[in-house]
Amino acid sequence: MSKRHITSAIVSTALVASLALAGCGSGGGDAPTTSGGKTVVTFWQQQFEDYQQAWFKKQVDAYNKSQDKVKVEIQVVPADTWAQKLKAAQAAGKAPDVATTSYGNIPAGAANGELAELDDLMPAEAFSDIKDNVKDFVTIKGKHYAYPMLVEPSTVLYYRKDLVQAAGLDPASPPKTWDELKTWATKLTQGKVKGMTIASIPADLGWSSWGLQYNACGHLPVADDWSKSVATDSCFAQLLDFYRGLYQSGVMPKQPKVGYADGAPYGQGEVAMMAGGSWVVGQLKNDFPKMIEKTAVAPFPSIDGDQTKTTATLGGWTLTVDGKTKAREQAADFIKWLLAGDPAIMADFFKASGFSKYTVRASVDRALETNPDATADPFMKTISEKVVPFGKAEPAYPWEIALAFGTAIESAMKGNADVAAALKKADSEINDIIKKQSLAGTAPQR
Incomplete structure (x- = not known):
């Protein structure tokens, strides 16, 4: 997920502040909206x-030209107003027929009846x-409530080949x-160039460390059924020691100017290696093109070398159908055409992204294998394979749990608490969150 996407994906609740976009959907009405004899499918795209x-826009236009009885109307909604506008529309029974939905919001949407089952529609x-490994992302109790569009790995290792070679290492x-x-x-770490950069503040550590939490322990710091914290499991101490060692050894910036994303x-040459999401590929190509030929990517190292x-x-995005829409068949047909139809359509998207986002379909992978732009890309093969x-x-539990654990990592990194004390505090805070939000037993059943 890109820097712009992170805020919208993490913020799961918002005040109902506006009905400005609420009047166009067919959800909750007596019949689908029509225009010129065609059923109108409203599509809100974050x-x-x-x-x-x-x-x-190009694909919506192409779909509309191919249809005699359906017309898709697309509306682009700014990320910082998305949550409140969608909630307002849902409360008014005017939700869009199709909407972009992050993986983390699918379980709650399905449980609340906000999303339609797609199995009988596609x-x-x-x-x-x-x-x-993506099927479960959109599946609740054996039913599909979304169709995936892309994935963006949260953690990839980027490194400067020229600096690596100069340091006597093998690129x-x-x-x-x-x-x-x-x-x-x-x-x-030479002169003004630090050897490594990785997240170092709680808001970034809370989500960017999820993959490394799995790597260290095989699970996250909360029980699978969300009944209790397991943050004091000894394997998490190894994770905090890893972050602490990087920070306190002087190989990474102590006060980074920007966040992990x-x-x-x-790109500016301040560090020789970086832990970053796959979206950084696009940023380097757009903002620091001279760095591309100097850069290689690899899977982020594992605790024991098992890659x-x-x-x-x-992370990533899906398209969903509103649970109350009267145009569910037409809405699902659009999703099928766009995301699940001709592999060339999505192959075109990944090319447009600069191959900074990655496929969720085997057929699209095969299409990209014959695409000269894809095969020539210096990063795509490594990240995709x-x-x-x-x-x-990404976990579906409340953000407060992730933030509590991210705070524990920062405390240990910066010497504000020893590892055991930091984990004990996180354990207590997570158990308190579970109790206050009545989370025990509410984990989504995939």
């Missing part, structure tokens, strides 16, 4: 990068085409373990 707006082969053999990463970071320090273990969660297949979904 505002992303400019190229995405252009791509969506062919089974559309779902069998989804990659195995073709990037570090595979946390200990090897520390060694590289130490050797690459922004790759500018790497089939998760080091990244997979060595990172994406081992990624897990």
